[in-house]
Amino acid sequence: MKTNRFRLIFIIFSTFFVWNCQKQTIDYEKIAIEITKEAKSNLQEKLMKAMKEGGTEAAIPFCQENAMAFTKRLGIAKSVTLKRITDRPRNQMNLFSTEEAKIFSEIQKKKSNDGVFPNRVVSSDESVTVYVPIVVMGQCVQCHGKPENITKETKTTLQRFYPNDQAIGYEVGDLRGLFSVRFPK
Numbered sequence: 001m002k003t004n005r006f007r008l009i010f011i012i013f014s015t016f017f018v019w020n021c022q023k024q025t026i027d028y029e030k031i032a033i034e035i036t037k038e039a040k041s042n043l044q045e046k047l048m049k050a051m052k053e054g055g056t057e058a059a060i061p062f063c064q065e066n067a068m069a070f071t072k073r074l075g076i077a078k079s080v081t082l083k084r085i086t087d088r089p090r091n092q093m094n095l096f097s098t099e100e101a102k103i104f105s106e107i108q109k110k111k112s113n114d115g116v117f118p119n120r121v122v123s124s125d126e127s128v129t130v131y132v133p134i135v136v137m138g139q140c141v142q143c144h145g146k147p148e149n150i151t152k153e154t155k156t157t158l159q160r161f162y163p164n165d166q167a168i169g170y171e172v173g174d175l176r177g178l179f180s181v182r183f184p185k
Contacts, residue, residue, distance in 0.1 A: 029121050032130035032181035035078050039071060039179065040134075046070075048139070056142045057157040064161045068093065079184075084134065086177030090158075090167035100180065103131055108175050115173050125185070132179040136170045144170045 050062040067084075068091065075082030085096035087104060096104060103120055110118050117133035136144060143154060144167050150158075158165050170176055 026128075026183075028128045028181075028183050029119055029130050031183070032080075032132055032179070033119070035074070035080065035082065035181055036132040036179040039074055039082065042074070043067060043070060051139075056151070056154045060143065060154070060157045060161050064091070067091075075181075081180070081182040083180045084177055085180050086134075086167065088166040088169075090162045090165050092164065094177065096178070096180075100131075100178070104175075104178055107131065107133060107178065111175070117175055127182050127184050129180060129182045132181065133175055134177040134179060136172055136174045136176045138172055140176065141170065141172060144168055144176065146171070 046066065047059050047062065050059045071082050071084055084094050085100055085104075086094050087096065087101065089095045103122065107117050107120055112118075117135065119133070120131040122129045122131070141149065143150065143158065146169055147155070150168065158168075167176075
């Protein structure tokens with residue numbers, strides 16, 4: 001009787017131990033979506049506040065001074081490397097690499113009939129990187145839209161803060177860039 005009880009306890013303990021030792025799977029894509037939603041929401045909120053206080057022209061210097069630093073700080077807080085990347089940068093530090101350009105092109109080609117671009121997960125021995133699309137929304141075209149639809153004042157401010165600006169000519173629904181969320185393994 002004691003032997004059977006001991007065996008039962010041993011089996012239960014062993015099963016529990018093995019179950020707990022199994023490698024837990026991490027849903028990197030889900031976590032990346034949460035991080036990028038937070039980034040978009042916070043940047044959008046601050047940008048809209050700047051626009052309310054001083055118009056589109058006030059939003060441009062705000063972006064130049066704060067967007068990259070905010071993105072970097074959020075990445076550090078979430079223990080990831082967080083970047084915004086694009087083929088047509090306003091800030092040259094957001095220009096993507098050759099490998100990222102291939103991923104951007106693949107995502108752009110896979111736009112659904114509903115206008116949704118897919119995420120992309122890339123895994124290596126050292127990290128997992130999730131690419132989340134940045135899509136042009138209504139308020140974005142004030143600074144990123146077609147040149148003929150951007151006010152003279154906004155164009156002048158853009159030229160002053162971003163003399164090599166390439167981030168114009170977009171329409172609502174276009175793929176503006178990608179969030180790159182890199183998780184170390």
